[in-house]
Every structure is written in structure tokens, then in C-alpha cells.
Amino acid sequence: MKYVDTPGRNKRASGLLTVVLSALALLPARELVAGPPLKTDRLGKLPVPSVTVLKEMQAGKYFLHARAGRLERVPVEKVKLPGAAGEEGGLLALGPGGTVYVGRRTLLCKSTDGGRHWTSYERSPDLAGGFFKILRDGTMIAVTQDRQDGRFSEASRVHVWESADEGKTAGKIGSIKLPTDRFARYTVFGLNLLSDGTLLCRVKLYGVVSSTRDTLMLYRSTDRGRNWQGPHTVADWCSQGDIVATPAGNLLTTLRYQRGRRPTDRPETDRRGFKHLFLAESADQGLSWRKLRPLTTVYGQCYGCPAIQSDGTVVVIHDTRYGPGHRGSRAMVSYDQGNTWADEVYYVSYTEDRAEPSFSVVLSDDTILSIVGADIKWQGPIDLFAIRWKPARPAQ
Numbered sequence: 001m002k003y004v005d006t007p008g009r010n011k012r013a014s015g016l017l018t019v020v021l022s023a024l025a026l027l028p029a030r031e032l033v034a035g036p037p038l039k040t041d042r043l044g045k046l047p048v049p050s051v052t053v054l055k056e057m058q059a060g061k062y063f064l065h066a067r068a069g070r071l072e073r074v075p076v077e078k079v080k081l082p083g084a085a086g087e088e089g090g091l092l093a094l095g096p097g098g099t100v101y102v103g104r105r106t107l108l109c110k111s112t113d114g115g116r117h118w119t120s121y122e123r124s125p126d127l128a129g130g131f132f133k134i135l136r137d138g139t140m141i142a143v144t145q146d147r148q149d150g151r152f153s154e155a156s157r158v159h160v161w162e163s164a165d166e167g168k169t170a171g172k173i174g175s176i177k178l179p180t181d182r183f184a185r186y187t188v189f190g191l192n193l194l195s196d197g198t199l200l201c202r203v204k205l206y207g208v209v210s211s212t213r214d215t216l217m218l219y220r221s222t223d224r225g226r227n228w229q230g231p232h233t234v235a236d237w238c239s240q241g242d243i244v245a246t247p248a249g250n251l252l253t254t255l256r257y258q259r260g261r262r263p264t265d266r267p268e269t270d271r272r273g274f275k276h277l278f279l280a281e282s283a284d285q286g287l288s289w290r291k292l293r294p295l296t297t298v299y300g301q302c303y304g305c306p307a308i309q310s311d312g313t314v315v316v317i318h319d320t321r322y323g324p325g326h327r328g329s330r331a332m333v334s335y336d337q338g339n340t341w342a343d344e345v346y347y348v349s350y351t352e353d354r355a356e357p358s359f360s361v362v363l364s365d366d367t368i369l370s371i372v373g374a375d376i377k378w379q380g381p382i383d384l385f386a387i388r389w390k391p392a393r394p395a396q
């Protein structure tokens with residue numbers, strides 16, 4: 001699914017005043033649960049590298065890692081995914097035996113060696129633009145919308161599909177009924193598969209004109225997508241992101257928290273309001289969510305998706321479309337399952353115009369495989385790269 005954020009295509013946007021705040025000052029007191037002790041404009045005790053340095057990184061096979069005032073190159077394995085110009089996307093799923101699938105606009109890319117080599121084929125038109133996951137027996141489950149703009153009709157549904165041939169053909173197996181009486185439109189923002197086979201579908205429901213907020217909801221299926229329970233509220237004003245399960249047994253989600261500034265906000269709040277990356281947790285497999293808190297403190301640092309290694313190290317790659325520094329994506333790191341975040345950063349990509357959301361999976365040897373999009377020309381086509389890497393733990 002392609003995400004479009006029109007302000008991100010405006011060159012002047014990067015020149016707008018960005019007020020960097022402590023995360024503790026981002027929300028009104030009644031909304032604030034917790035906040036990280038980091039200001040995310042300048043991590044690793046270094047300024048953002050120059051355009052020249054970032055361009056060289058994008059052309060190479062390494063990340064730039066800022067930690068403790070030092071900027072070092074971290075080697076990565078990096079290959080370009082097959083697909084014609086305009087074949088954006090990047091949705092990612094891990095199948096049995098470590099097979100990896102990436103959804104592009106009309107194609108599915110497949111790797112059987114951890115992302116080093118790829119083949120591609122056309123996927124069923126029924127699955128175009130949909131989120132998908134692979135069950136243990138290799139069955140693909142996908143969810144799609146009625147219409148691209150998500151406008152409700154009386155029979156609006158999220159459609160659920162099943163494929164037994166890796167997405168080449170598909171048949172509809174069910175649907176998720178939406179509360180059309182209370183909301184005007186909707187957007188599907190993700191599908192997740194838990195270790196016990198439970199499927200979670202995240203849907204943002206946009207309020208009618210008289211409503212005061214939009215809400216991200218979650219629906220659950222325990223029978224391979226045929227029947228769904230919900231909705232369960234994740235958070236108001238939120239969208240995008242992804243969900244991972246922690247070694248402690250909780251679910252950790254990243255969220256794009258976005259709304260305008262309100263009179264009750266603290267005086268230090270950015271004049272444009274909120275467009276930040278937030279976190280939340282669930283201790284009951286997604287039935288309820290708690291500890292909504294900001295991860296980034298700079299307006300426009302969002303589109304973040306997490307990956308978690310077996311020792312609880314969490315990596316979140318997000319984009320930086322409004323600065324500081326040039327557009328691109330970077331990774332933040334937590335070494336304690338997302339409870340606290342390290343004062344370090346990995347610069348992942350450089351892009352002239354826009355960056356597609358970056359999705360990641362963790363392979364059996366704890367290698368992180370990230371699908372990262374970037375362009376090298378203003379309003380040009382997006383190239384997708386498969387990048388294998390591991391964060392370097394600090395010395396004890």
C-alpha cells in the first residue's frame with residue numbers, strides 16, 4: 001500500500017520552523033502517560049551528517065552509526081528489489097522456512113535465502129494494495145479495502161482473502177464489518193500474525209463532521225481470518241505503524257500520532273500540532289492498549305515500524321521528511337524491549353523527495369531484514385532495497 005503525505009513533497013516544508021521539545025512537554029498533562037528522556041533532533045551527540053555524506057552512504061553498502069560523539073560506518077548487505085519504475089510498496093511478510101515476501105504495486109518479490117537474492121511474479125489483482133501475512137502452512141491471508149478513498153457505503157467491509165499459491169490467485173473467505181453509523185470513512189493500516197496464529201487487523205476509522213477525533217481500531221481473528229471480533233480501540237488520532245511481540249509476552253506498537261494544536265496543549269507545543277511517532281503496549285494480545293507515549297520529539301518524524309530481536313533489542317526505522325538534516329530514514333534502538341531508548345542512531349537512507357515506510361522482519365539468526373525505499377530524483381520513482389543488518393550493542 002502506498003502512503004502519500006502531500007506536505008512531504010513541498011521543498012519549502014524543510015525550511016519551516018521545527019521546534020524540538022522534550023517528549024515530556026509534547027502532550028497535555030491529562031493525555032501524557034510517559035515520555036523518553038531523549039530529544040530526537042540530535043542523537044549520538046552528533047549533528048545530522050551533510051547531504052554529501054548521506055548521498056555517499058545511499059550509494060554504498062553501509063549505514064552511518066552515531067554514538068557517543070563518533071560517526072562510524074556499519075557494513076550491511078544491500079540489494080535492489082526487482083520491479084519497474086512506479087512499483088512502490090514494501091509490505092513485508094515472513095513465511096515458513098524463512099521465505100520472505102515483499103508486496104509491490106502489482107508484484108510479489110520472493111527470497112528463500114534471507115533477502116540476498118530475489119525473484120518476482122505478478123500477484124492476484126484482488127490482493128493489490130492489501131496487507132498480507134503467511135500462516136505456518138504457507139497459506140497467504142490478505143486484507144483489502146472497498147475503495148481507495150475508503151468512503152463508506154452501506155455495505156462497506158474490509159475484505160479478507162486466502163491464497164494457496166503465494167498470492168498468484170486468491171479467493172475471498174470473509175470480511176470485517178465496520179461501524180458505518182458512527183464513522184465516515186476508513187483506512188486499513190496493517191495485518192499482524194501472532195505466534196499462536198491470531199490475526200490482528202488495524203483499521204483507522206475517521207469520524208463524521210461532528211466528531212472530535214479519529215480512532216485506530218483493531219480487529220482479531222482466531223480462525224485463519226474467517227471471523228473477526230472487535231473493534232478494540234488502540235488510540236485516538238493515530239494511524240500507520242506496526243506491531244511486534246516482545247520476549248516478555250507483551251505487544252509493542254508504533255503509531256503515527258497526528259492532530260492540530262489545541263488551546264489545551266502546552267505552550268511549548270509545535271505551532272503545527274502533532275505529527276510524531278508514538279508507542280503503546282498491550283498485555284492481553286491486543287484487546288486493550290496502554291502507555292501511549294512519544295518516541296520522537298521532532299514534527300514529521302513518523303512512518304515508523306519496529307522489529308525485535310530475541311534478546312529484546314528493538315529497532316524502529318522512521319523517516320525525517322522535515323528535518324533536521326535532509327530527507328531520509330534512520331533507526332532508533334532500544335535494548336530493553338522498548339522501555340527506554342539509546343542515545344544513538346543509524347542513518348539508513350537518503351532520499352531527494354520522499355521515503356516509503358520501511359518494514360522489517362527478524363530472521364532466525366537475529367539478522368534484521370529491512371525493506372527501505374528511496375528516490376534519487378525529485379518526484380521520481382521509488383527504488384526498494386532489501387538490507388540485512390544487525391545493531392551493534394554498546395560495550396558493557
